[in-house]
Amino acid sequence: MSELPWQIIITRPQAQAEPWAKQLQAQGFATRLLTLLEIMPLKDETRQRAIQNRVMDFDLYQKAIFVSQNAVHQAMDWLDRYWPQLPIGIEYFAVGATTARELAVHGIPVTDLAQAESGSMTSEALLEAASLQQVAGEKVIIFRGLGGRGHMGDVLRARGAQVDYCELYERCLPSHAATGLHQLLADITCWQARQQVMALHSGESLQHLLQLLELPLLSPLRGRLQRAWLLVPSERIRDQAQTAGFHRCLLAENATDAAMTQALVAARAAAVSLNDC
Helix, strand or coil, X not given: CCCCCEEEEECCCXXXXXHHXXXXXXXXXXXXXXXXXXXXXXXCHHHHHHHHHHHHCHHHCCEEEECXXXXXXXXXXXXXXXCCCCCCCCEXXXXXXXXXXXXHHCCCCCCECCHHHXXXXXHHHHCCCHHHXXXXXXXXXXXXXXXXXXXXXXXXXXXXXXXXXXXXXEEECCCCHHHHHHHHHHCHHHXXXXXXXXXXXXXXXXXXXXXXXXXXXXXXXXXXXXXXXXXXXXXXXXXXHHHCCCCCEEECCCCCHHHHHHHHXXXXXXXXXXXXX
C-alpha cells in the first residue's frame, strides 16, 4: 500500500467535502470528489406541518438532542421562526463534538458530551452521559433526519422518558452519482497510478454506494472497488462493509475531519504493516 501515492475519494456533500479536501491536500494526499449523499430539507406539506407542531411545542421539553450538524442547521432555521428567544430550562445534547460546535455557533451550550472524552461520536456514547440516565417523566425531543436509527429513542423510553422525533431533512442519493462512480471506476490509468481510499462518513453513504453497485452499468466494476480501501468512522459501519464484501477497511475514531485525517496519516505511516480488517 505504500508503493503508490494515495488518492482519497471523498463522498461527503460538497459543502463539507471541499474544506476537508484542502486539509488532506495539505497532508500530501490527492483527492477526488464523488458525492454520495445530499441533505435535502423536507418539503412535503404534511411533514412540514409535523415539524412546525414540534417546534411550536419546544418549550414543553426538558431535553433536546441533535444527532448531527445538519440537524442543528435545519432545526435552528425552524426555531428562529417561532422562538426569537429560546425557552429557558432546556438541556441540550449533541451526538459528536462537531454537532456541539454547531450548537455553540448559535450560542447554545451543550449540557453533556460524553463522547468528547471517549472519542466516540455515536448515539450509544451519548446515552452514557450522566444527564441522560435519570429521565423518567421527562419529555425529550430528538432532532434528526428522516428515518434515522431508533436506538436512542428506544433506550430513553425504556428509562421512562417521553420521546418525540422532529425529522427535518432527508439524505438523498445525487442523480449524478452513478455517472460519477462509473467514470471513477473506469479510469484504469488512475487506479494503476494511485492507491485509492474511499472515505465513507456514514452508514447512509455506504448504503448508497452498495445501491449504485447493483446497477448493470456498475456491477461489473464492483471487484475493482473492493480492491481499494474504505475509510469508515465506526465499527458498526465497518461490519456492514465487511458483510457486503469490502474487507479492506481503515477505522477512524469518529466521523470528524480531524479523526478521519488522523486515521489516514497513521495508516500511510504504517502502510507496510497494514493488514486487511
